[in-house]
Amino acid sequence: MIIALPIFLPLAFMIFAFLFRHFHGREYVAIGAAALNLLISVFLLIEVNTDGMVKIQMGDWPAPFGITLIADRFSALMVLVSAIVFMATMAYSIQSVDSRRKSFGFYLFSFGILMGVNGSFLAGDIFNLYVWFEVMLMASFILMSHGGERNQLEGAIKYLILNLISSFFFVAGIGLLYGKLGTLNMADIAQKLMSYETMPPELNPAFILIFVGFAIKGALAPFFFWLPASYHTPPPVVTALFAGLLTKVGIYSLIRFYTLFLHQNSEFWQPLILWIAGLSMVIGVITATSQFEFRKVLSFHIISQVGYVVMGLGLYTVAGLAGAIFFLAHNMISKTNAFLVAGYVHRQKGTLNLKVLGDFYKEHPLWAIFFFISAFSLAGLPPLSGFIGKYLLIKAGIDAQQLGIAFTALFVGFFTLFSMVKIWMEVFWKKTPEKQPVPIIKTALFDDKPVYINWMTWSSGAMAIIIVLTGVFATPVVDYCTLAAESLMKPSEYINFVLNHTQEL
Amino acid sequence: MRNIVLERIANLFLYVMVGFALFLLLRGHNRPGGGFIAGIIAAAGFLLYGIVFGSEKVLEKIKINPRYIMGSGLLIAFLAAIIPMLFGKPPLTGMWTSLAGIALGTPLLFDVGVFVLVVGMIVSIFTNIMDVLKWNS
Amino acid sequence: MELVIALFIGLLYASGVYLLLRRSIVKLILGVFVISNATNLIIFLSGGITRSGVSFIADEAEKASLETMTDPLPQALILTAIVIGLGIAAYILALKYKYFETTGTHDLDQLSKTDQK
Known part of the structure; x- marks a missing residue:
């Protein structure tokens, strides 16, 4: 019963x-x-960890016909991490969102995003997954254009059109899949696919369409253009929420689809996914080095870090998947916190142009520490959580004999460090330039209502503490991720659990 | 330009459409019909009324801010989803009771919620668009 | 019948893509609507087309049989997709209007402010 609550509460x-x-x-x-x-x-999470999986059938209709909500260890972890991200951004938004946006439904649509994200994590039915995607996207479209500044509207049009097209790809793929298999339940589809000797070629267009849909939503290599064009336009806290939740849902769905369906045709999919992972990592990180806007640098890094997760998926070993899950969770938290710090810089200085900023360490040492923790966790310095994630992934890559991708990941790590050091030097360390190289355009808007608790500091600080703790005490988290990866590698467990089979397939 | 014939017809037609929508709503469980279709039809009646008389007259006619109509529709549908949870069944399970020989159940409640939500949503969309385009003013 | 509808879907996709590639934002939006409807037709077609079959409506249920009956599920799916499309259409038109109001342009090439400066 508890599994329905993350949807009903928002x-x-x-x-x-x-x-x-x-x-x-x-x-x-x-x-x-x-x-x-x-x-x-x-x-x-506690219930899933004791039982392995939890499910509920909406409307009491039995499994292949009714809508299934199912949580295994992977999705329970994702729900938990997105709840943490959401909690932090909501607390942060009290001071950082202007009252006009608040009264115009900022919270309404933020909870819409939460509902869509939780629903996508828990859906056990592909059409239901599509509907949750749309719930999430509708809410995010509105938050993206909320406030109606020119940049925002432009970013919103780009974001909207490309995401709509990805939805059409996804739903067309669902249509073709349904036409061939006659079912929409993920477990039932996986079971039917298993009964084929070889994957029938008619299904390939469907899976390619679905894959492209997820790749656009997850901002993977050739399909990422909407992300850097739009993520730096809305208020910082909205960007933080998007960066933490939206692309990760696409990647989550890709992992779910790969482990249930696509791995049965792995000689086609595995090289493709590894190539896409490598390209995303390299392109994201190299384009980021040429950017001089705080949030744009971080946006391009989203692409490269999504590449890491997909690399772990492409290896398709228990260690690789465990690394991917750990990295996904770590990335959601670290990325959100980096954007929260960007929001604070924006609030104090009114701009995010790296060339103009400076002296932030001297003026706000606490925030500099928060940024240091999250940025260098993204770059993968020990003992922060990013180090553990990258270590697991690269080790899994070497163990799986995929040296090319492992070394790519290693090099991309250095470039990430370079970008983060660039932000650190430009924003926090250097002196504010006397003669401004570019005119400052102050665009910061925030709520000046007096508050008794400094919500911004507390939320960002809590995230920083979580990053350090998951880095230092990583063992239980890694163990949990390994368990989750093991159950992902055995799709028959999932199928039996959903369809109530008592005997082994 | 006022058009008396059109105004009379639109006024009458509104009631016909809403009545037909209610009929479809109640018929929806076993036969073609249901909350969404009924909502669209009722909203089409309001749309015609709005085209003839302007958006303020529509808002006067329904008296409540469409935003609250949407909210209450969502609330009714939500209740239909969670009532079974209170009885320990999965959400959205159909639960039935009978009142003087008429079967009443949560699916009907859900349909009513969808009906109210759709009416509120479409009325709010077209009145806003009409206001922006300065229709009839 | 399936072939005709399949060709029609292809035609719709072609015109949708053509519209998407135009420079005007209005045509871009129309292209999105066309593609959305083509996608709905794909789902419709995926259920198979059976003519003059009876679906399970209360008093005619005994006449229905699996051979003659159309699959009702794709129609429910299309209904959902249409509802989502309705919401998106309303939103996207409002967005277009607001954008036109702020910038006074229909030209997609003017949308370069958020890219590399």
């Missing part, structure tokens, strides 16, 4: 926000709901 909050539009304490209700969501996801 819905309940959305209804509240719809009906009580002028309620003044809505920020605090939002934080309360986010905290409750965090609590629910902790309980979900």
